[in-house]
Amino acid sequence: MPVIFFEGPKLPLEKKAEMIKGFTEVANGVLPRIPKEAFVVILKENHIDNVGVGGELLSVMKKRHREEAG
Amino acid sequence: MPVIFFEGPKLPLEKKAEMIKGFTEVANGVLPRIPKEAFVVILKENHIDNVGVGGELLSVMKKRHREEAG
Amino acid sequence: MPVIFFEGPKLPLEKKAEMIKGFTEVANGVLPRIPKEAFVVILKENHIDNVGVGGELLSVMKKRHREEAG
Amino acid sequence: MPVIFFEGPKLPLEKKAEMIKGFTEVANGVLPRIPKEAFVVILKENHIDNVGVGGELLSVMKKRHREEAG
Amino acid sequence: MPVIFFEGPKLPLEKKAEMIKGFTEVANGVLPRIPKEAFVVILKENHIDNVGVGGELLSVMKKRHREEAG
Amino acid sequence: MPVIFFEGPKLPLEKKAEMIKGFTEVANGVLPRIPKEAFVVILKENHIDNVGVGGELLSVMKKRHREEAG
Known part of the structure; x- marks a missing residue:
């Protein structure tokens, strides 16, 4: 019954x-009385054009970092 | 205004x-005073490689079940 | 395994x-091959001070409607 | 640390x-003590076949509106 | 119809x-063809005991920062 | 930047x-190039009156199980 969502990059x-x-x-270690089969995990893969950090697109930030690393 | 999310398979x-x-x-039957047009439903279709049940990938579980069914 | 979230008022x-x-x-009618026990529903009750419609707090909108209705 | 999700159309x-x-x-204007870099935004683009308003598929509603507009 | 969720502190x-x-x-500035009344915002206020950053409870992190600032 | 949501019982x-x-x-073990401080976890504690499994309230199911167990 517990559900874990992971919002992250493509994997x-x-x-x-x-x-x-x-x-x-x-999760099952923390909640051992809930049977393991009841735990559901849903992975949400977000494109770097759909994520912003500090107001900036992640795709733009990564490009900038690469260029700065030159 | 109420929003219903469905996390499930491709349809x-x-x-x-x-x-x-x-x-x-x-939902409108339970909440008849909210006009029907105000209800929003968003379907989230998850690939079976992105869902885990009991710690196992759904895609792996399905494959195993098919093999066991022989 | 499918999970349904309802974002709405207190019930x-x-x-x-x-x-x-x-x-x-x-959901089970649409997906009859998934056993009924696998469907999870999670109700999220939101206070009317935490919901906005058209940029306005729902609590403010409701108060306004009551006053307009006299 | 605050996270903003936008559920809307393709952009x-x-x-x-x-x-x-x-x-x-x-968000940073409302919460100026949290550093700007800590704000995360995740855009969720939903296909109009996966959204319903008033019990009707958004794709069907749009088609109907176009036909009514002639 | 677009829905914006804000996961943050109590306000x-x-x-x-x-x-x-x-x-x-x-959102309406970016999507001017969608009427303003169709935008829904839902604020989710999370207690600092329910948020973790870098593997540490936010409540513990804040306490530590206060003590370090001492 | 990755965000993990846990929908489960009160803890x-x-x-x-x-x-x-x-x-x-x-998550950091799977994605070692993302710095640990960038991972956010949000715990969502749901009351057993707000969760349904197989169409039944979790609170009702638990009560039934206790009664059956005598």
């Missing part, structure tokens, strides 16, 4: 599996 | 229409 | 039960 | 940047 | 009004 | 700290 399949396994173990 | 268009109509009728 | 207990039963029946 | 890149900049300025 | 009423007005003006 | 403070620490370590 390859093996990292998705790792994230889901890890979150479920953490 | 064909006619099932989307059915889901939206049904949710709105239920 | 008495019998209306919560009605909403949860109705949403589950609709 | 071109320059409108995404404008939305993210504007939301962050508003 | 006094006048700051809620300011936040809702500001978000709506920004 | 005592030490379990909140444990949940937040654990989720952040898992």
